[in-house]
Amino acid sequence: MFGPSANQKLLVVGSVAFDDIDGPFGWHRDQLGGSASFIARSAAYFTGQASVVAVVGEAFPQAHLDSLAAAGVDVSGIEKKAGDTFHWVGRYSSDLASRETLDTRLGVFADFAPKLHPQHIDAQLVFLGNIHPALQLEVVRQVKQPRFVAADSMNFWISGQREQLVALLGKVHALLINDEEARQLAGEHNLRKAASAILGMGPSSVIIKRGDAGALLFHRDGTFAMPALVLDDVKDPTGAGDSFAGGFMGYLAYTGKDDLATMRRAMVVGSVMASFAVQQFSVAGLVGLNAEAVRSRVHQFSELMRFDGVEL
Numbered sequence: 001m002f003g004p005s006a007n008q009k010l011l012v013v014g015s016v017a018f019d020d021i022d023g024p025f026g027w028h029r030d031q032l033g034g035s036a037s038f039i040a041r042s043a044a045y046f047t048g049q050a051s052v053v054a055v056v057g058e059a060f061p062q063a064h065l066d067s068l069a070a071a072g073v074d075v076s077g078i079e080k081k082a083g084d085t086f087h088w089v090g091r092y093s094s095d096l097a098s099r100e101t102l103d104t105r106l107g108v109f110a111d112f113a114p115k116l117h118p119q120h121i122d123a124q125l126v127f128l129g130n131i132h133p134a135l136q137l138e139v140v141r142q143v144k145q146p147r148f149v150a151a152d153s154m155n156f157w158i159s160g161q162r163e164q165l166v167a168l169l170g171k172v173h174a175l176l177i178n179d180e181e182a183r184q185l186a187g188e189h190n191l192r193k194a195a196s197a198i199l200g201m202g203p204s205s206v207i208i209k210r211g212d213a214g215a216l217l218f219h220r221d222g223t224f225a226m227p228a229l230v231l232d233d234v235k236d237p238t239g240a241g242d243s244f245a246g247g248f249m250g251y252l253a254y255t256g257k258d259d260l261a262t263m264r265r266a267m268v269v270g271s272v273m274a275s276f277a278v279q280q281f282s283v284a285g286l287v288g289l290n291a292e293a294v295r296s297r298v299h300q301f302s303e304l305m306r307f308d309g310v311e312l
């Protein structure tokens with residue numbers, strides 16, 4: 001979409017799900033969701049070589065898979081198994097700033113064992129969506145020589161599978177989590193200290209997502225702060241973090257680089273993709289974008305963040 005690209009291979013492992021969401025706009029049921037759905041859709045704008053490894057139930061509509069494939073994503077690693085597709089039920093507060101999980105029906109996701117095909121194991125980039133850290137570790141072991149591996153996690157694994165999660169952190173380049181999770185993982189209230197503690201566990205970067213307050217990149221060589229766009233039509237924050245991750249990883253695949261300057265730009269691209277995602281339910285905000293729309297949002301960010309000559 002953007003002209004010459006390194007077009008590196010990105011492997012995404014995560015959930016493909018149905019979501020029932022309640023909030024200020026009422027119930028929206030059976031929405032296509034799951035971390036991998038958002039990550040892959042978002043990343044596919046920047047690399048023509050994104051693959052998903054996930055599991056869905058036998059009745060999962062083929063149309064959803066066809067639509068993802070039409071966006072350029074390799075869906076051959078999405079396994080259909082007897083049983084129900086993972087189903088998440090959540091409710092947002094009236095200001096959309098927080099959410100609670102009302103129900104998690106794992107279905108076939110309960111015994112998800114990611115099976116990588118030959119075309120997955122030579123991926124240069126790997127994104128491990130929020131699944132059991134032992135499975136995330138298993139995926140890292142199967143990929144031959146990844147250039148950059150990033151992982152998401154959540155409070156459930158931080159408290160319940162800490163040892164495995166810490167083992168995983170020794171094998172990844174970046175961890176993407178929200179501020180509450182960073183504090184919980186590090187046992188430290190101050191975010192900067194929490195980030196330093198997490199860097200000490202192995203990764204060279206920690207990206208801390210802060211919802212409509214933006215995101216922070218803590219890298220061994222420096223720190224970068226990214227605001228969120230101030231939008232007047234936010235409908236559904238579900239998948240914002242995953243869309244961010246997709247844009248971030250997609251940009252690393254697009255450039256073929258992962259130095260700090262590139263990662264700062266990747267933070268911008270991730271934030272642009274998250275801004276599209278939250279304006280509609282499910283993955284609708286990520287469908288049918290073009291280069292011009294993405295460039296225009298990058299420009300809005302640079303205007304939002306620009307200031308000159310503070311002369312004192």
Ligand code: AMP
Binds near residue numbers: 017019104237238240
């Ligand atoms: P995000 O808003 O970026 O945190 O991602 C929300 C997506 O994560 C939803 O579409 C859910 O289907 C999915 N999700 C919620 N809980 C879990 C879980 N325990 N494991 C895997 N995916 C989940």
